[in-house]
Amino acid sequence: MDSPVSTRPQPATAFVTRERIGVALLFLMNGFMIGAWAPKIPEFASRLGLSESTLGLMILTFGLGSIIMMPLAGGQIARIGSSQVSKIGAVLLTPTLLLLTFVGSIWTAAIAICLFGGLIGAMDVAMNANAVAVEKQMRRAIMSSCHAFWSLGGLIGSSTGGYLIEHAGVNTHAIFVTVAAAVMVAAAWPNVLHDAPHPDERAAAKKAGLPLSPLPWLIGIMALFCMMPEGAVLDWGALYLRNELSASVTQSGFAFAAFSLAMAIMRFAGDLIRDRFGAVMTLRACAVVAIIGLLLAGFAPNAPMAIFGFALAGVGISNIVPIAFSAAGNLPGIAAGVGLSVVTTMGYSGILVAPSVIGFIAERTGLANVFVGLSALIIVVLALSRLAAHADGAHHEAETVAD
Incomplete structure (x- = not known):
């Protein structure tokens, strides 16, 4: 006679796993990029001759890029999984501070900052979705600590950014940020949990429109x-x-x-x-x-x-x-x-x-x-x-x- 299938919940896995490290590194990298951008804003505005109101519009463009890309990223996660969208977003995000350093006109700067904000937002949705998948795998909460790593990344990016800009120059700072971000992505890459979306999620993703559920x-x-x-x-x-x-x-x-x-x-x-x-x-x-x-x-x-x-x-x-x-x-x-x-x-x-x-x-x-x-x-x-x-x-x- 076959033994009955146990319905008892499985115990939580180890407190630290490769997958948890992988998604934490994604949060760290995303926060680091935002933090590195903050001390660069005065130089960015000065180089392009932006008034306070024009700079405000530029920062609004960053936000609009995020808001546009977040729903698009959500649909892609349902099609190909959060790990793929996270990795693609991280790779595309890595050189964006270099791009913001070398733009020479207001219009190219607006495109660059919209792209920067869009990739930050798309990666944000994807890495949060991956953290949810890791929580399911580990059967324990990890989301708060992931957000703590994002805050830590922002602290590192902002605290090192001002010093490097002042003592090593804008270009050196941009190169340092790009290399550091690339190292974080490379370290995260083999560890990020691969979550193939369920067929029902793929089918739902093909339907146009927003969720009807409240x-x-x-x-x-x-x-x-x-x-x-x-x-x-x-x-x-x-x-x-x-x-x-x-x-x-x-x-x-x-x-x-x-x-x-x-x-x-x-x-x-x-x-x-x-x-x-x-x-x-x-x-x-x-x-x-x-x-x-x-x-x-x-x-x-x-x-x-x-x-x-x-x-x-x-x-x-x-x-x-x-x-x-x-x-x-x-x-x-x-x-x-x-x-x-x-x-x-x-x-x-x-x-x-x-x-x-x-x-x-x-x-x-x-x-x-x-x-x-x-x-x-x-x-x-x-x-x-x-x-x-x-x-x-x-x-x-x-x-x-x-x-």
Whole structure:
């Protein structure tokens, strides 16, 4: 007699695997490219004679490139798999900083920066989809630590970029970034998990149009409402401390520094917390902490209290977006790449929309009220927290066995 098929869930695999290293390197490389671009912006604007408004349009072009390419990448992931799209995107992205260094006119620069933003966005969707596939294979959470590696890459790129531009020159910096990015891609290449898409996903990818299910759109709202406060702290935190709380120039720089440092630390810890307590409980706890942090920052009587509030907000927001991305990659009946393309596009559009909208509101109400108001967005995320249960689909996949 045949032995019965066990329906018990399989245990999680080793904490570190080749596939986890591979996708982490992709996140590191993508963040490194973004970080290396940041200190280059003043030189880029000076070389092309861009005014502040024209530079703003250039940066908007970067964002538009990302928003255009993200849905296209989602469709390609459903056709050929996230590993292929990630690798192709990484290879094409590697020389783009060189391209941005040698463009000589506004129009060629606009094309180059649109391409740069588009490839960053396409790779973002693909590497998040690959992280979801690795979570399913490992039966444990890894998304938060992947995003932590992205933050680490940004820190490395930005901290080395300014020094190299000042001491070695723009061309040397661009060559260094290109070589370093190529090394990261080469190291990741043999380790990236190859995920052949399911035939149903290929069939779904051939259908035109956006997902009809409300699930990816609701999870996209969660990502959008978390990334808007992140963009607000990045763009307006220092100005708030300086203008409304009379902080020094040095102190005002601590707004985003405290937020981003707390976020990076908590993202490295986030996977263990999520594995222990589940995605829904983790997201709810993070949302409550984020709400408290934003309220503290908005009602702060002085700069140190506001900085502490921003740090708490970073702790809270840190793991909400990775959980939302994991949930988007595990939605029933929706290809991982398609679900992720919707959520990433909505989420990152928040960082693009937030600065201009917040500037308009702040002129009339003040930035303190803006940060208090942003806590209401996290309350909406808290109300939608049950949707985070889809993020745990990767861990419980083994429980679903055909009868």
